[in-house]
Amino acid sequence: MSGSVLITGASSGFGEAAARRFAAAGYPLVLVARRQERIDALVEELSSRTPCHGVVLDVRDRQSVTDRLGSLPEPFDDVEVLVNNAGLALGMGGADTADLDHWDTMVDTNIKGVMYCTRTILPSMVSRGGGHIVNLGSVAASWPYPGGNAYGGSKAFVQQFSRNLRTDLSGKNIRVSCVEPGMCETEFSLVRFEGDAAKADAVYDGMQPLSAADVAEIIFWVTSLPAHINVNQLEVMPVTQTWSPFAVHRDQPG
Numbered sequence: 001m002s003g004s005v006l007i008t009g010a011s012s013g014f015g016e017a018a019a020r021r022f023a024a025a026g027y028p029l030v031l032v033a034r035r036q037e038r039i040d041a042l043v044e045e046l047s048s049r050t051p052c053h054g055v056v057l058d059v060r061d062r063q064s065v066t067d068r069l070g071s072l073p074e075p076f077d078d079v080e081v082l083v084n085n086a087g088l089a090l091g092m093g094g095a096d097t098a099d100l101d102h103w104d105t106m107v108d109t110n111i112k113g114v115m116y117c118t119r120t121i122l123p124s125m126v127s128r129g130g131g132h133i134v135n136l137g138s139v140a141a142s143w144p145y146p147g148g149n150a151y152g153g154s155k156a157f158v159q160q161f162s163r164n165l166r167t168d169l170s171g172k173n174i175r176v177s178c179v180e181p182g183m184c185e186t187e188f189s190l191v192r193f194e195g196d197a198a199k200a201d202a203v204y205d206g207m208q209p210l211s212a213a214d215v216a217e218i219i220f221w222v223t224s225l226p227a228h229i230n231v232n233q234l235e236v237m238p239v240t241q242t243w244s245p246f247a248v249h250r251d252q253p254g
């Protein structure tokens with residue numbers, strides 16, 4: 001690789017771990033998230049290893065994404081890898097009781113944020129004649145579970161958007177991969193349950209989830225394969241997670 005690596009959602013979880021992984025390999029980094037202190041601290045820490053540039057913004061803010069990620073200073077403007085990682089789940093209630101504000105936030109972040117960042121960075125990849133977009137999907141894109149509703153729907157968008165990008169980018173030497181993890185202990189569940197640590201901890205109780213470093217290694221691996229190889233979609237779960245039989249409700253008359 002010759003350019004920079006831009007990671008959204010770099011202030012925790014997969015994004016932070018991916019920043020460390022790419023820094024260890026010496027790539028210039030653009031680290032994006034909303035929490036200024038976290039981004040500042042990571043930029044300061046990783047700058048001793050590699051050039052780092054922090055951008056504090058909300059990926060839901062189209063103007064801000066377009067203006068700030070579209071005018072990065074050198075050498076960061078030569079983005080070779082875009083990791084569209086910023087995202088979240090909110091709530092786990094049924095679709096009939098879910099909070100519409102939660103649904104809006106998931107759609108705006110997981111769908112629109114990915115669209116804005118991709119559309120902003122893609123023209124420079126096309127001009128430079130190469131690049132790689134890694135989108136963070138989820139097992140929830142393909143496998144429904146109770147309370148997954150809008151979150152699963154938003155990740156299904158990420159899966160299909162990734163495939164469609166590949167067709168649009170045919171012949172342009174730009175790779176697109178959708179990495180789809182299962183259960184991984186990050187701040188994901190703490191965010192989903194709005195700061196309720198007991199509920200978040202219970203999600204991983206008695207099982208070994210993936211770690212953020214596991215997923216970062218996969219993201220790094222996908223990008224470091226020989227340039228003629230494109231991993232389209234990569235679903236990964238901890239060994240402790242698998243599928244259940246279909247639920248059949250038998251009380252309902254005909």
Ligand code: NDP
Pocket residue numbers: 008009010011012013014015032033034035038057058059060085086087088089109113136137138139180181182183184185186187188189191
């Ligand atoms: P974390 O909550 O640990 O990290 C989420 C990151 O996204 C944070 O850095 C957060 O930063 C950032 N973010 C959230 N909203 C915005 C926003 N509007 N603008 C900019 N940045 C934002 O979770 P994970 O690391 O686990 O999640 C990363 C991605 O992986 C998400 O897309 C998630 O859906 C997906 N995923 C997670 C799985 C899991 O089990 N953990 C499994 C499968 C997929 P800040 O708050 O500072 O803005």
Ligand code: 8X3
Pocket residue numbers: 137138139140148181182183184
């Ligand atoms: C997060 C994984 O299984 O909690 O995307 O939906 S799961």
